[in-house]
Amino acid sequence: MKIVMFTDHFYPELGGIQDSVMLTARSLGARGHGVEIFAPRHPEADFRRGGHAFAEPDLGANVVIHRRMSWRVASSTQQSRAAVPSPASLLALLGRRRPDVIHSHSFFGLGLEALIAGRVLGVPVVGTNHTNVLAFGPYIPVPVERAADWVVGYYNRCDAITAPSRAVFAELGLQRLRHAPQIVSNPIDTQRFHPAAPGEQPRLLRAFGLAGPLIVYAGRLAAEKNIEAILHAMAILPDPPTLALAGHGAHEKALRQLAAELGIAHRVAFLGTLAPDRLAELLRAADLFVMMSTSETQSMASLQAMASGLPVVATDHGALAEFVTAATGQPADPLDPAAIASAIGQLLADPLARSQKAEAARALACRHSIDAVTDAWERLYQTMQPRSGLAWSTQS
Numbered sequence: 001m002k003i004v005m006f007t008d009h010f011y012p013e014l015g016g017i018q019d020s021v022m023l024t025a026r027s028l029g030a031r032g033h034g035v036e037i038f039a040p041r042h043p044e045a046d047f048r049r050g051g052h053a054f055a056e057p058d059l060g061a062n063v064v065i066h067r068r069m070s071w072r073v074a075s076s077t078q079q080s081r082a083a084v085p086s087p088a089s090l091l092a093l094l095g096r097r098r099p100d101v102i103h104s105h106s107f108f109g110l111g112l113e114a115l116i117a118g119r120v121l122g123v124p125v126v127g128t129n130h131t132n133v134l135a136f137g138p139y140i141p142v143p144v145e146r147a148a149d150w151v152v153g154y155y156n157r158c159d160a161i162t163a164p165s166r167a168v169f170a171e172l173g174l175q176r177l178r179h180a181p182q183i184v185s186n187p188i189d190t191q192r193f194h195p196a197a198p199g200e201q202p203r204l205l206r207a208f209g210l211a212g213p214l215i216v217y218a219g220r221l222a223a224e225k226n227i228e229a230i231l232h233a234m235a236i237l238p239d240p241p242t243l244a245l246a247g248h249g250a251h252e253k254a255l256r257q258l259a260a261e262l263g264i265a266h267r268v269a270f271l272g273t274l275a276p277d278r279l280a281e282l283l284r285a286a287d288l289f290v291m292m293s294t295s296e297t298q299s300m301a302s303l304q305a306m307a308s309g310l311p312v313v314a315t316d317h318g319a320l321a322e323f324v325t326a327a328t329g330q331p332a333d334p335l336d337p338a339a340i341a342s343a344i345g346q347l348l349a350d351p352l353a354r355s356q357k358a359e360a361a362r363a364l365a366c367r368h369s370i371d372a373v374t375d376a377w378e379r380l381y382q383t384m385q386p387r388s389g390l391a392w393s394t395q396s
Contacts, residue, residue: 001381002034002097004123006089006114007105008070009130010039011057012047013079014220014247014273016300017130020164020186021105022057027187027374029062036099037063038089038110040070040081049079049248050273066092068110077220078250082109089113090120099123101381105130107154115157124384127158128184129168132295132318152176159384164298165319182380187373188303190366192276195309195358196284204285210269213241213348216286216305218279221249224295226315228258232337235262237345244269244286246279283308287354288347292334296320303368306361311354313343328361 005025009017025035037059044054056065068088070081090113093099102125104114111127118125133148155161156178163169169181196204205212215234219225227245234240245255245268252270259265274282283289289305290313296302297319302312306328314324316331324331330343347354 001100001378003028003036003101003103003381004093004099004117005035005037005103005105006110006117007037007039008082008109008111009080009106010037012042012050012052013081014050014077014249016186016219016298017105019300020130022059023187023189023370024374024377025063026059027370028377029060031374031378033062034097035059035063037065038068038083038092038113039065040083040110041067042070042079042081046079046081049077051275070109077222077248083113085109085112087116090117093117093121098386101126101384103128104158107131107151111154115154118159122386124159124386125157126160126162126380126384127155128162128164129155129181130164130297132168132171132297134171148172155179160380162380165322167319167322168297171318184376184380185368185373186298186300186303187370188300188307188365188368189276190307190369192280193283193304193307193365194280195362201285204281208244208269208271208282208285210244210285211242212285213287214244214285215241215288215290215344216244216246216282216310217290218246218274218282218301218305219291219293219299221245221247221252221255223251224293225249225251226292226294226334227251227255229292229334229337229340230290231255231258231262231264231268233340233344234264234267236337236341240264240267241287241344241348242267242269243290244271244282246271246274246282248273279304280308283310286310288313288344289329290340290344291315291320291324292332292340293320294318294334298323303365307365309358309362311347311357311361313340313347323364328357328364330357 047054068083070083073080104111104127161181162184164186259268289310291302312324312329314320315334332339332343
């Protein structure tokens with residue numbers, strides 16, 4: 001198959017959407033499919049902010065990346081871009097082998113071009129919503145209700161709608177959607193993210209210069225991630241563990257200040273954004289993972305932690321509640337630091353329960369492996385029917 005992806009969220013920006021698009025494209029390409037990605041052009045500063053070389057990611061010989069002129073948009077990563085809508089992608093696709101499907105990963109900018117290209121060229125469009133719009137009010141220049149209406153209208157113009165969790169569209173109103181959403185997970189690299197080998201954890205703790213027990217958070221340092229609640233929980237614990245924060249974002253200064261005010265700065269390590277292999281090592285050094293974000297549509301970081309054999313203490317509602325249960329971790333009220341502290345303390349004090357939950361967490365994460373998710377996309381793509389549209393060359 002030939003698959004064309006449109007996304008306003010792509011490398012080098014930090015985020016689960018970006019990782020999901022890259023992992024999926026690489027896996028599809030490895031299976032012999034041709035994949036083209038249309039994504040915003042980023043300045044070198046965005047690569048440096050994430051600790052990347054100023055170069056495209058290597059996604060394999062069958063994956064081609066097209067960069068488009070873009071402008072900066074407000075976000076916690078300070079890396080977000082939106083491409084300028086234009087006919088460029090449509091012109092690039094004309095006169096070439098017909099795509100079998102167009103896959104849109106955003107509902108603005110290049111997402112609009114995905115719809116236009118699908119209509120003009122007669123190619124079915126799959127739309128995936130990765131964003132909990134209602135949680136991003138501070139970054140949206142219009143009222144969130146109007147933004148939600150736009151999102152519903154966008155996906156009602158797609159030929160199929162997907163999301164990585166049921167909660168994504170439940171919050172928008174399932175009854176408003178023309179098609180029933182299909183749940184397709186983000187892919188988790190269960191080969192890279194795996195449990196620590198015997199004796200590996202102490203060695204990795206030393207390598208990071210951290211003391212155990214270790215709790216890890218990974219992701220954007222942003223207000224919507226509710227990291228403050230984790231810091232307040234740390235201050236409540238009678239014998240605070242070490243908390244490692246892996247990621248970057250506009251909220252870092254405020255978090256450092258809060259840690260100092262709470263008297264726990266010496267137990268909080270800001271590690272910056274880590275390369276995937278380094279992040280995997282950090283997770284293998286840890287005892288628990290914590291995610292109190294109320295904006296998740298799945299949380300790849302939490303599933304990566306689960307794949308690494310870590311129980312997860314997570315918010316007890318929204319998408320995270322679909323994955324983090326009493327079997328795989330400990331749900332907690334994200335607005336109640338005392339409840340978060342209690343969940344952390346109970347798990348740290350009970351190695352047997354922690355081991356049982358870790359095993360269940362790993363088993364759940366493996367159901368969302370790259371191969372399993374790629375299988376799901378192949379099945380969905382194969383059900384899509386061509387539209388009527390312009391004729392073009394069958395030359396590759």
